[in-house]
Amino acid sequence: MAPDAREKPRKGSAKAALSATGVPSQPLPPIIPSCRQYFVDRVRQFLGTLDRTERHTVKVAVLGAGAIGAYVGAALHRAGADVHLVARGPHLAAMRQHGVRVLSPRGDFTARAHATDDPADIGPVDYVFLGLKANSYAACGPLIEPLLHDRTAVIAAQNGIPWWYFHQHGGPHDGHRVESVDPDGAVSAVLAPERAIGCVVYAATELEGPGVVRHLEGTRFSVGEPDRSLSARCEAFSGAMREGGLKCPVERDLRNDIWLKLLGNISFNPISALSRATMRQMCLHGGTREVIEIMMAETLAVAEALGCEVGISIERRMAGAERVGDHRTSTLQDLERGRPLELDVLLAAVVELAEITGVPVPTLRTVHAISDLLALRTAA
Numbered sequence: 001m002a003p004d005a006r007e008k009p010r011k012g013s014a015k016a017a018l019s020a021t022g023v024p025s026q027p028l029p030p031i032i033p034s035c036r037q038y039f040v041d042r043v044r045q046f047l048g049t050l051d052r053t054e055r056h057t058v059k060v061a062v063l064g065a066g067a068i069g070a071y072v073g074a075a076l077h078r079a080g081a082d083v084h085l086v087a088r089g090p091h092l093a094a095m096r097q098h099g100v101r102v103l104s105p106r107g108d109f110t111a112r113a114h115a116t117d118d119p120a121d122i123g124p125v126d127y128v129f130l131g132l133k134a135n136s137y138a139a140c141g142p143l144i145e146p147l148l149h150d151r152t153a154v155i156a157a158q159n160g161i162p163w164w165y166f167h168q169h170g171g172p173h174d175g176h177r178v179e180s181v182d183p184d185g186a187v188s189a190v191l192a193p194e195r196a197i198g199c200v201v202y203a204a205t206e207l208e209g210p211g212v213v214r215h216l217e218g219t220r221f222s223v224g225e226p227d228r229s230l231s232a233r234c235e236a237f238s239g240a241m242r243e244g245g246l247k248c249p250v251e252r253d254l255r256n257d258i259w260l261k262l263l264g265n266i267s268f269n270p271i272s273a274l275s276r277a278t279m280r281q282m283c284l285h286g287g288t289r290e291v292i293e294i295m296m297a298e299t300l301a302v303a304e305a306l307g308c309e310v311g312i313s314i315e316r317r318m319a320g321a322e323r324v325g326d327h328r329t330s331t332l333q334d335l336e337r338g339r340p341l342e343l344d345v346l347l348a349a350v351v352e353l354a355e356i357t358g359v360p361v362p363t364l365r366t367v368h369a370i371s372d373l374l375a376l377r378t379a380a
Helices: 014-021 033-054 067-078 089-098 134-139 141-147 183-190 232-243 255-275 279-284 286-305 314-324 330-336 344-357 362-379
Strands: 059-063 082-086 100-103 109-111 114-116 127-130 153-157 196-201 204-209 212-217 221-224
Touching (some): 059 067, 067 100, 067 109, 067 153, 067 212, 067 232, 089 114, 141 183, 196 255, 255 286, 255 330, 255 344, 255 362, 279 286, 286 314, 286 362, 344 362
Parallel strands (some): 059 127, 082 114, 127 153
């Protein structure tokens, strides 16, 4: 496009702001400077309201409305989405009576979304947001089946390697099943890979009590299609999340994000369970820090063998972990509460991927062997 010879709006001016909204640029009458931003904000708000009324209101079921699931559900409900939370026990009772109470540095709020323990009360939805642990996916068939229609998408907010990883991957491993996360195809039989939208969670939340979610930091939920397309269903979900105040970029290849987050999960999570140590303690102990750095290096080698670029150095990743302070990983918290440890999608899967790519990972194998025994004893 040829440069416009007309005078361009000054950056930061009300005229420039209005041009960005699509409103035809017209000479503005004199406005008191302090009122200009108010005027621009009201125009943007009005245009946004018109845009929302033209869009389909998404219907979302959060299956496993724990700390992350309830937080997402509350944000979506606040933005006007048709949200249904599936939970059980005292947490469900509290959400039914008082709604989801979110305590956040960004502002507290309460969302009174529909909550139930029976997905049949909800019926088919546009999106199922999975807040379950990955090790329970294979058994969730009776819960998810009533929520599905032909076009229902399943968004799994899980750590580690997902069951759909090689679905429409391309290359020599296209269609390969990762046995560690999808044993005998048990997960794919319940959650068809064609329904999957990947999701990498960068937010940190915890349940402070029944019906009460403490948002600690981060609002980013990156999503993406297994086939790397920028689909309408991803864009629609992303838009609903953004209206709820969350960051939800649609990534061309979400696998890069998967490995970026896995870099920390694969090392800190099992080591924390074995040592009962916090993030800061692991970073400050010389020998432990060295083991973690070696695990990260081996993980990067596997990611690169599969064509992924993590885009962060080990030094930078360690510095970020140290800044987190005395935080206990989710695996350590599960261990302390007597819950099953979610290690197969973290360690076992990467060891399996190292085998098919021919990448040596001796330290990952050693830590996996020890932590797997811990996981078995915890389950028993």
